Amino acid sequence: MLGYCGRMGSKNSTATKRADALRSIDAIVQAAAECLGKNPEASLSEIARAAGVGRVTLYAHFNSRAEVVDAAMSRAIDRGNEVLDTVDLTGDPRLALARYIEAGWHLVDQARALLAAAQRELPAGRIRELHAGPAARVETLVARGRAEGAFRTDLPIAWMVNVLHTVMHSATEEIRAGRLTPDHAADHITATVLAAFTPPGTPVPETGGGA
Amino acid sequence: MLGYCGRMGSKNSTATKRADALRSIDAIVQAAAECLGKNPEASLSEIARAAGVGRVTLYAHFNSRAEVVDAAMSRAIDRGNEVLDTVDLTGDPRLALARYIEAGWHLVDQARALLAAAQRELPAGRIRELHAGPAARVETLVARGRAEGAFRTDLPIAWMVNVLHTVMHSATEEIRAGRLTPDHAADHITATVLAAFTPPGTPVPETGGGA
DNA sequence: TATAACGTGAACACCGCTGTTCGACTTAGC
């Protein structure tokens, strides 16, 4: 947590800030995460307005748009990690994957839009750095599932992780397009990914609605 | 074909144009499809330059950016249809799907980026109109596969079509990111989607490299 | 070859976003 403040040369030095300043910063980062989560090219004016703060105040705390994006990205990742930390990823890899999807599918689309913003403002190294944590969690799960024979091994781990995230993301797009209702999303994603991960020659598991 | 010219109030009226004008228009539409296929926010200056044409010339043939996007989109769809028309979609739905993927996976990413551009410049109705043709082809195939018992029926057709296109698109992103080589793309997509489409309780087909 | 259509660069006005400065006002904290 707090990973979004005082990263680089941002004006948030270690010097003690006043309470209202901290409140402003928090409101800005939160608004940035929301706005950029919806629209990667949201302007700083929009973000300031959404934060209930003047545009000048925003520039008083962040030197550039890149810093705002970085802060929003860090915040979203921290929030996501908090949620995902509560998920039990032990036991049958198939059930663990289902739990992961259930908990995380709605996080992915905001993260994706944020990522799109980040990819235009932040250096590639910084993005990898931010992405490393969340990625490792899933990679470990997939690797374990492969080792235990629950998941296929004829496709690279990176590809499988990509499929998982891609399908999760596409679900939110389907919802936006009105072709899918939120209450079916997790089931559809789980049924799809579990089948996609099944080793060739093995029957696809039945995923009867209940997680 | 020729679906991209003279759609609405574009300056391409039915009046006979000179040969060099037609050549310019064609170069512009082609360049637009390429540029917008790479970057949905490519400027008209970029497109004109890529077409080897002055910016003013572009405005002589198209009233607005939207018209250029529409023309590029129409062209890309026409081109895609031409390619897909050569693919045999009869016989075993699984093999037909594999052929479809083999022929079309590399078309999807350009179409996607183009779609992103279109979604910001064109009305939703126009987009649906353009998308209807290509979508129908796949929907028919998936529906047939379900009817014949080759594909699962516990998920909506729209969702399955979405999964197919999403996975195809993600492959091109993986290639861009350097995590996948183009010669493996079709195999990975096919293996993934075929498994995802397999009815629960049925073994996942083996897709030993050669399609 | 005449002429209308076409291509062109330069220049224009307009817009929105970025990042900055200034002066005045409000508030937190000692």
Next chain:
DNA sequence: GCTAAGTCGAACAGCGGTGTTCACGTTATA
């Protein structure tokens, strides 16, 4: 209650994109 820190709107310069006009050069075509 004093002071430094914070907030704010207005206004600035710079940039890049859009869409338009103009005057001049080029080319197709009858």
